[in-house]
Amino acid sequence: RASQYLILGAKTRAALQGRYTPSEADVRACAIPVLRHRIVTNFNAEAEGVTTMDVVKKLFEHIK
Numbered sequence: 001r002a003s004q005y006l007i008l009g010a011k012t013r014a015a016l017q018g019r020y021t022p023s024e025a026d027v028r029a030c031a032i033p034v035l036r037h038r039i040v041t042n043f044n045a046e047a048e049g050v051t052t053m054d055v056v057k058k059l060f061e062h063i064k
Contacts (some may be wrong), residue, residue, distance in 0.1 A: 001038065002034055002035060002038040002039075005029075005030075005034050005038070006027060006030055006031060006034045006035075007022075008020035009026075009030030009033075009034055010023075010026035010029075010030050011026075013026045013029060013030060013061045014026050031056075031060070032056055032060075033037045035052075035059070036052050036053060036056050039052045039055050040052070040057065041055065
């Protein structure tokens with residue numbers, strides 16, 4: 001479901017800016033809020049103090 005909401009958010013952002021198609025920048029702008037909401041850390045991560053935001057940041061480091 002995260003990918004569906006990511007696409008929907010990017011399309012909405014593009015439409016609000018007067019464009020018909022979303023760009024990579026639209027996807028990136030929506031990625032953090034969408035992924036932060038959809039990712040749930042497990043017990044081990046919580047015990048180590050790893051937050052969902054840490055996971056999202058690490059993901060972005062790997063895709064840039």
